[in-house]
Amino acid sequence: MxxxxxxxxxxxxxxxxxxxVHAAVRRHASDIGPDGPRLSEIWRNKQLEYSWVRSLMGAYQDFWALTEQALDYALAATPSVDKAHRQSLLDAYWKxxxxxxxxxxxxxxxxxxxxxxxxxxxxxxxxxxxxxxxxxxxxxxxxxxxxxxxxxxxxxxxxxxxxxxxxxxxxxxxxxxxxxxxxxxxxxxxxxxxxxxxxxxxxxxxxxxxxxxxxxxxxx
CATH class of the missing domain: 3.40.50.1000 (HAD superfamily/HAD-like)
Incomplete structure (x- = not known):
């Protein structure tokens, strides 16, 4: 060395x-509308929150399951965003x-x-x-x-x-x-x-x- x-x-x-981490939502920004940044922030925050809570509880689920659950919460919290975008957002998160x-x-x-x-x-x-x-x-x-x-x-x-x-x-x-x-x-x-x-x-x-x-x- x-x-x-x-x-x-x-x-x-x-x-x-x-x-x-915000690239997935940004990739579909024109379809999602002006609440896209808020959706992305909630998605990320919940994804992390779920990891901390499950660690403390000793109730592990893999990060992809938590990512899906966090997006579901984010979509529920931003009703202006069409839930039909769910799968395209998840697909984008893989890349x-x-x-x-x-x-x-x-x-x-x-x-x-x-x-x-x-x-x-x-x-x-x-x-x-x-x-x-x-x-x-x-x-x-x-x-x-x-x-x-x-x-x-x-x-x-x-x-x-x-x-x-x-x-x-x-x-x-x-x-x-x-x-x-x-x-x-x-x-x-x-x-x-x-x-x-x-x-x-x-x-x-x-x-x-x-x-x-x-x-x-x-x-x-």
Whole structure:
């Protein structure tokens, strides 16, 4: 490994960090109408809420089931949106756009000798589809899914999937996520953490601060 490379692995959250979670609704914006952004926000928020609640209850369902349930709630909460769009929105979620800088950044990190991986709440099938759609399958070394531990982030066993899988101490791993709560969980576990604050949100979880904050992945 080059001397300039301080981390053995760079690990990325998938949804919101590499892949744009709002791309599915935006793709059908003209059909959905002006309440599309609200629909998309509710969909995402409920998807995450369901993962946290089920983790606390010990009642795991895979992320795709939660994604479907969250969309059903979002459609019920935005009655102006025709429910006939449900299937087209779900289909689009399997092929979310990746952010523009992602392929180049990942290729650059790989050239520096680091292992590259995803660590995600997503099901293995969802992640495989997203990775292949974005042509990242030949760049990434591994994709870690919570399916293997049947609990969602921020549970420590999720982050341990990478440390154990790569047989590395946590501080040898740089973890990048756009989700501040995810950064808090990864920092607590011991990863070096980089918050990709794409939305310019205020900081929180101040007892588990990120090691770095970036507006996108470009400066990694």
């Amino acid at each position: 080059p001397a300039t490379q301080p981390y053995a692995a760079f690990v990325f959250d998938a949804y919101g960090t590499l892949f744009d 979310l756009d990746c952010y523009a800088e992602v392929p180049q950044v990942l290729k650059g990190l790989k050239a520096r000798g680091a292992k590259l991986a995803i660590l995600s709440n997503g099901s293995k099938a969802m992640l495989e589809s997203a990775v292949n759609n974005a042509a990242l399958d030949e760049i990434l070394d591994d994709v870690f899914s919570v399916e293997d531990v049947e609990i969602f982030k921020t549970a420590p066993p999720v982050y341990d999937l990478v440390a154990t899988g790569y047989r590395l101490y946590p501080d040898a791993i740089s973890f990048q996520s756009s989700n501040r709560w995810d950064i808090a969980g990864a920092r607590k576990f011991g990863f070096r953490t980089v918050w990709i604050n794409r939305a310019g949100n205020p900081d929180e979880y101040l007892d588990f601060t990120p090691h770095a904050v970036l507006p996108d992945l470009t400066k990694l």
